[in-house]
Amino acid sequence: MQSKMGEKNNIPQIRFNGFDESWEVKKLGEIGFTYSGLFGKSKIDFGHGEGKYITYMNIFSNPITNVDITAPIEIDINQNEVEFGDVFFTTSSETPEEVGMTSVWLGSGKNTYLNSFCFGYRLTEELDSYFIAYLLRSFNTRKKITYLAQGISRYNISKNKVMQICISRPKISEQYHIGSYFQNLDKLITLQQQKHDKLVTLKKAMLDKMFPKEGADVPEIRFKGFAGVWEERKLGEISESYSGGTPSVGISEFYNGNIPFIRSAEINCNSTELYITELGLRNSSAKLVNGGCILYALYGATSGEVGRSKLEGAINQAILAIKPSTGIDAEFITQWLRKKKKVIISTYLQGGQGNLSGSIVKNLNINLPCFEEQSQIGSYFQNLDKLISLHQQEIQKLKNIKKACLEKMFV
Secondary structure, three states, X not given: XXXXXXXXXXXXXXXXXXXXXXXXXXXXXXXXXXXXXXXXXXHHXXXXXXXXXXXXXXXXXXXXXXXXXXXXXXXXXXXXXXXOOOEEEXXXXXXXXXXXXXXXXXXXXXXXEEOOOEEEEEEOOOOOHHXXXXXXXXXXXXXXXXXXXXXXXXXXXXXXXXXXXXXXXXXXXXXXXXXXXXXXXXXXXXXXXXXXXXHHHHHHHHHHHHOOOOOOOOOOOOOOOOOOOOEEEEHHHOEEEEEOOOOOOOOHHHEEEEEEEEOHHXXXXXXXXXXXXXXXXXXXXXXXXXOOOEEEEOOHHHOOOEEEOOOOEEXXXXXXXXXEOOOOOXXXXXXXXHHOHHHHHHHHOHHHOOOOOHHHHHOOEXXXXXXXXHHHHHHHHHHHHHHHHHHHHHHHHHHHHHHHHHHHOOO
16 A cells, blocks of 8 residues: 545545546436335334345444345335445434445345335446445545534434535546455454454353352352362452542542542543542542452442452442452452342342442352362453453454544545
């Protein structure tokens, strides 16, 4: 690839070697026409039949439509059938940034229709399907589409106005190179996501099997060399715990210090949004925690989440700090709390509403093996978490590359 000056001569900032001509500008309406999605249908028409229609979320989520995600509907000769290479536009969303999302259909077969909340666009000139798919999701084109969004609580776009949008395109050979590049990038992202998802599934299965089920005193799977029943104890019997507090927000001298102020959404984070001063710490119920301390979220949307502090900082009242006693492995406790999250939430929070408390957590019953077995179990899941995190980082790295290229490889 080579880097150019950018859009002054209607060329992208980055392009493949061997291409240097300016891109041609055309309105969408000059190189294709639109058609409507399903019309004249009621609720009873959906969910059965030999025909199929492409769902809104399939289009919204994928630059290339997933041909395996369709829903059944009766065959109707009065509807518009989709064809290979058609482009779909969503027409409505809750935010202007999400309106007019596009997807290209590369499927085959008859009696396939488009859902009612999208419109179709069929090219009358040759464009590479992958090129147009990513061009329409590029930074500049998305900005043009977002500008057309109209509404207050829900936003819509007019297909007539969409057809007035100008796009820039190179010759078909360069289109092919660009389309292939993004196609391969998405394949890499999908591959990493599949590896990540397999590890997440493995961890969930092992959490179920390496801790005793309700009413049992031994797990289904154990490391070699360990036998005997696990001892049942209260979590409060094998640990010390405390919550923090929040310095008065009306006193500026309490904030913008050098003490990280950890809130419940930040228990697994490497940094915090807020910092407090020594004065704020002394004049509030905020409490200090060390790196590696178990942090348990008591309040709000993160209730039941658990992490190991990555910071030395102060916690607020929405977090319970848990310090295991001597002979109790902290990572074992952390993983056990993760396994129990759904049970705890369903038992103590009605419909997911309300708060947990320190007394609830301390009164939880936990089965314990010897310290050596705890350590092996804790290390096993800690290593799994590291692998999962590595795949998450790789996925994010690839997505960042894609985002940058969507901005710089199109005009």
